Amino acid sequence: QVQFQESGGGSVQAGGSLRLSCAASGYFGSMTCMAWFRQEPGKAPEGVAAIDRDDYTVYADSVKGRFTISRDNARKTLYLQMNSLKPEDTAMYYCAAESGGLAYDCYSGDPPYRGQGTQVTVSS
DSSP states (O other), X not given: OEXXXXXXXXXXXXXXXXXXXXXXXXXGXXXXXXXXXXXXXXXXXXXXXXXXXXXXXXXXXXXXXXXEEEEETTTTEEEEEEOSOOGGGOEEEEEEEESSOOHHHXXXXXXXXXXXXXXXXXXX
């Protein structure tokens, strides 16, 4: 079993940057794809970005060119570098993963392993 702990969220002004981290414990090596999701109160989760074992990445159109997903297998950590943040990026961000899928599977599906989330608030 694998567990995740996100960190790096906070409050920033529009145009600022944040780097989210998702540290894994347990058998990380079986997770073939990992993703970042975000969710606002009362709304459904939205896929933000995903990466698979071959480092193939998928991004939501709304974050392309601003966000970068990466993973460090040695440190068992997933990252999301967020630049040029906008107020509409405000949400709870959480990481998720599954074994056996590719990047698009994680991005568009409902990966079973997920963390508790970290809040990102962007003010105008």
